[in-house]
Amino acid sequence: MHWPVAWETGGRAGARGSGGGMAATFKIAVLGAQGVGKTAIVRRFLYNDYSEAPAPSRGRRVYLPAAVLNGHVHDLQIMDYPAIPSFPVNTLQEWTDACCRGIRSAHVYILVYDICCFDSFEYIKAIRQQILETRVVGTAEAPILIVGNKRDLQRGRVIPRHNVSTLVRKSWKCGYVECSAKYNWHVLLLFGEALRRVGCARCKHVHAAIRFQGALRRQRCSLM
Numbered sequence: 001m002h003w004p005v006a007w008e009t010g011g012r013a014g015a016r017g018s019g020g021g022m023a024a025t026f027k028i029a030v031l032g033a034q035g036v037g038k039t040a041i042v043r044r045f046l047y048n049d050y051s052e053a054p055a056p057s058r059g060r061r062v063y064l065p066a067a068v069l070n071g072h073v074h075d076l077q078i079m080d081y082p083a084i085p086s087f088p089v090n091t092l093q094e095w096t097d098a099c100c101r102g103i104r105s106a107h108v109y110i111l112v113y114d115i116c117c118f119d120s121f122e123y124i125k126a127i128r129q130q131i132l133e134t135r136v137v138g139t140a141e142a143p144i145l146i147v148g149n150k151r152d153l154q155r156g157r158v159i160p161r162h163n164v165s166t167l168v169r170k171s172w173k174c175g176y177v178e179c180s181a182k183y184n185w186h187v188l189l190l191f192g193e194a195l196r197r198v199g200c201a202r203c204k205h206v207h208a209a210i211r212f213q214g215a216l217r218r219q220r221c222s223l224m
């Protein structure tokens, strides 16, 4: 797996040609309590930058990079949401609240908590439950990846890693990754895991190398 390299594309997010036909857009929703580092993770992945200054999000941010899976280019739509009070129960609620747009149709959910904040784990626990309960019956279950951020603050950890990992992997049947956006630990790995999961859910035989290309221009990040 490679670090993203600058690669510009035109147009809005959506299917586009990739040499071997039109590729799908993979929608990735990043959710979590306030201040857990959602934006820091996304920005570390896309721009390899990091800011110590907290900048509370007021709306969702949408980024449109691209990735190569098995030699095919796929558009990604990474949606960085502010801390939402609850997962919208239906499409109407989703569209009434501008912060929640696109959330119900995401292909994969990255649920981030701060390993030093118990409440932030309770938050993702509740959101995960709401996702499972409110996604449209009959549609394939969206993959969920649980992410423990701020791994560099290991000494302040509030729940033993083993306990969380066992709960998440064995009971919830979700992937679990710990990372540090600050020190760039496992950030690429977590997006690779997210893409692998969404790829596995939507197509067969996508286990080969996943290569990211940061097909992102600053103006392609829109605040909605």
Ligand SMILES: Nc1nc2c(ncn2[C@@H]2O[C@H](COP(=O)(O)OP(=O)(O)OP(=O)(O)O)[C@@H](O)[C@H]2O)c(=O)[nH]1
Residues within 6 Å of the ligand: 032, 033, 034, 035, 036, 037, 038, 039, 040, 041, 051, 052, 053, 054, 055, 056, 057, 081, 082, 083, 149, 150, 151, 152, 153, 179, 180, 181, 182, 183
């Ligand atoms: N030590 C440490 N601090 C981090 C890490 N990631 C983020 N932070 C800090 O945590 C604070 C919040 O980070 P954000 O990325 O703004 O968090 P967020 O979840 O996007 O916040 P909201 O959008 O307001 O919900 C900032 O001061 C970051 O510098 C990390 O891996 N380690």
